[in-house]
Amino acid sequence: MLTALRSQARSWIAKLLFGLLIVAFAVWGIGDIFNRPQVSEPIVRIGDDFTYSATDFDREMRLALQRLAQIQGMPVSPELFAQFGGAQGLVDQAESKGLLQVYGQRLGFEVPQQAAVQYVESDPQFLNATNRFDRARFEYFLRQLGQSEEQYVAAQQGLLRASYLMSAISGPAIAPTPLVRNVHSFDAEKRQAETVLVPISSITDVAAPDDATLAAWHEEQAARYQSPEYRAGLIVQMAPSDFIQDVAVSDAEIEAEYQARIAEYSTPETRNVEQVVVQDPAIADKIITAVKGGTAFAQAVRDAAQSDPVPLGQVTRERLPADIADAVFALPAGSVSEALKSPFGLHVVFVSAVTPAATKPLADVRGEIRNALAIGRAADAMESVRVQLEDELAAGIPLAEAAEKLSLPQTGFAAIDAAGQDRDGANLGLSADAVALIFETQTGEPGYVKALNDGSYAVAQIDEIVAPALRPLAEVRDQAIADWTLAQQRERARAIADEIAQNVKDGGALKAEADARGFELKSTQLFLRDEGDAANGVTGALARALFQLKQGEVTVGDSSDGAVVARLAAIETADAAAGADAGADVLKQAADRETLALASDIRQSFIAALRTELPLERNDAIWQRAVQSEN
Structure with missing residues (x-):
């Protein structure tokens, strides 16, 4: 918990929280975990061919938390994310993709980049009313996704590799007609x-x-x-706020921290960009010549390509494909590029404005830095007192006496139930975590000093447990x-x-x-x-x-x-419900559903077989520790 508290203090912003439904990873893939060296502990390793590390997990969990927070409109902790299966889902998915990747590599199976480009260009979500690839839709989608063309195409290569491989395994599966009819008759009646x-x-x-x-x-x-179980005893708590008033932070320390984290206060150079992508070099040259001759970029594109340019808006260098990024960021405002080649064709780019890189001055962030340093030092002070408290308790000092010696706040309770209320139904003002700790602690000696989810520490001593009992009839x-x-x-x-x-x-x-x-x-x-x-x-x-x-x-x-x-x-009956004319179509839909279910069973069996055939190693304790350290 202290590690999480310090990390929060020094990042200024609370840990990135719930952001993406796990299914989104199945759609967009996690392609950047492939073919990249890892530097942290491996959670999943498949020989020397694939590694999914704690760093990968941390990054993907943060992305998941961030995007799901946007969807839900509220943050959820990493611990809750894990409780609902999100954390394990990330690891399971990485393991499955790794198994497929390694197996495909051993078969010598690769997907060319051009095949991925063609797949993207035929994706229905990017087609216009005339059933042609609409770059404007695609560019908007990339902006929403937060990826460049290059990253997205690379991710699709990985997804296609897995998809083609799985299609070869499960593609021939067809649900038997008698099974389909029986299931459909049962479900649709x-x-x-x-x-x-x-x-x-x-x-x-x-x-x-x-x-x-x-x-x-x-x-x-x-x-x-029955009355609930009641407990009597004492709880001692300490929080960073109990120590922060004694913390001093000098101007020199603030300056040093500012310099150490200057990147957090800096914004990169951006450019307001429009572009058109064509396949014919003659059209690209015509657009470039017209713009250099004084024609507005949009008009030049309409005249030469019979389409409108795509506004990319304010973009950083990293948001552009590597093939064109350097050339675009070398252009001054109001200028047009030469024809720039990428897997999608020839890009002609117009830069309408340039926003230079900027850095917030120290004066604007001094208060943030001071507070963050103070919280970090308060956490250190709290940690020191926690150690002292544990030493006192280990020496046999009663909890109340140890708390008084260390000037720690203590709360006694004659009767508290699992809802945090006394016998009269009054709330005693303890957090849910503190109440849970009280009900985890046995009678007699104090329990262990536990880190709570709000960043505090607590230890309880239970003097008496009153078991649930039948309330008198008069009551x-x-x-x-x-x-x-x-x-x-x-x-x-x-x-x-x-x-x-x-x-x-x-x-x-x-x-x-x-x-x-x-x-x-x-x-x-x-x-x-x-x-x-x-x-x-x-x-x-x-x-x-x-x-x-x-x-x-x-x-x-x-x-x-x-x-x-x-x-x-x-x-x-199912046939009557569908109508005489629609019966065949409805039955086909049922067959498709059962075939998909059968194919899914085959895929899962294949993945299970790969787990035993390939040299798979998995250490769930690493991601479990990572989740705990975030709380």
Whole structure:
């Protein structure tokens, strides 16, 4: 935790948080982990051919946290990211891609750059209304993605290599027609029901229970009326804010830190760029000649290429493909480039404005630097006190005495539950982490000094644990009466529903039974077996029960409002649901789904086989430590 605190202090900005759904990595790939030397501990290694390091993991987790924060509109910690499987998903995905890459390399399988370019140019998301590659769409997409053309094409090469290899493995898989028909018939069948709700609210004549009845209910339903576990003891906490007032930071130290982190306060040179990409050198020359002769760039492009130039906006050198970046950044404002060649064709670039590199002066960031240095030193001071506290406790000094000796704040509690409340329901003002620590600690000696997620340290001592117990009836009498009454209403509503259902089974009409009792008959929409129609009283459980019946049969279910009598009114088979003309198409869609599922099973089996065939080494402890160090 201290490491994370110091890192936060010296980066000025809190650690980059949740930013990208894992599926985005499956779409865009993580191509930059390939063919690059690693300098940190390997999480995944496949012989000498592939390494996925802690550095790779850290970078990708930060990107994931950052992009998901943008999507969710709120930051989420690395720990939560890991709890939901995000961190392991990154490593699993890197492992799978590494296995495919190494296997492909051993087969001598490569994807030419030009093939990746053609793949990009045929991507439907980049095609215009005439089904041709639209560079404007592509450029906008790259700006949103934050990648250059070169990076994106390289990533697609890696994805194509894996895709082609997996297609060769699973491409021939076709789901058998009988399986498709059976699965489709099961999934797509729909049913309709008539329902009658016997509402709880209609049962109004339930008498209050006598004392003996209520006492028996209280005993039978003891779990409803138990008090929570309570704990009594003491907790000692320390946070950086407890030490920061004693920290001094000199001007010389601020100056030195500013110089050490000058890159953080510097912005690179940018240029406002427009471009057009053509394939014909004659067209490129015509545009260049026209612009140099005084024609506006946009007009020159329209005249020669019959299209509009693509505005790239303010770009840094790194945002441009390496093939053209140096030439573009050598141009002064208001000038046009020569024809610059890249895998996509000939670029003609016009620079309309140049923004020089700039650096924030020390005066503008002095306060930030001072605060960050102070937090870092407060963390160091807190760490020193933590060590002293652990030494005191190890020597047998009582926690209260050790806290007083070190001038640490301590909070005693006579009774606290897992929600952080006392017996009267008042919140004791402890964080969720602190309360969790209290309930992790056993009675007797103090527990260990633990780092909490908010950057503080805490240690608890538990003097007494009061186990959950049945509250006296006098204390919960009103609630017990309300619960008993509701149970009686439900029981009687169910009895009425059972009576109606039996009468229908004996030949009665459901509508007549409902009318005789003043209840409403409803007709549901057609529903699938796992959906039901909640608006008309059919829960998921009741829907599944109706799918076990023959048409005209009746059953009874429960809802939050009462008991529901349901008669199966209609069955719509999968073919009927699709319509006579659409049946073949729907069946084809079902076949496609099952074929995809079968292909997925084959791919997973192939990856599993590669794990045993190739010299795979994996150390999950490294990424787990990395996640913990971020908290």
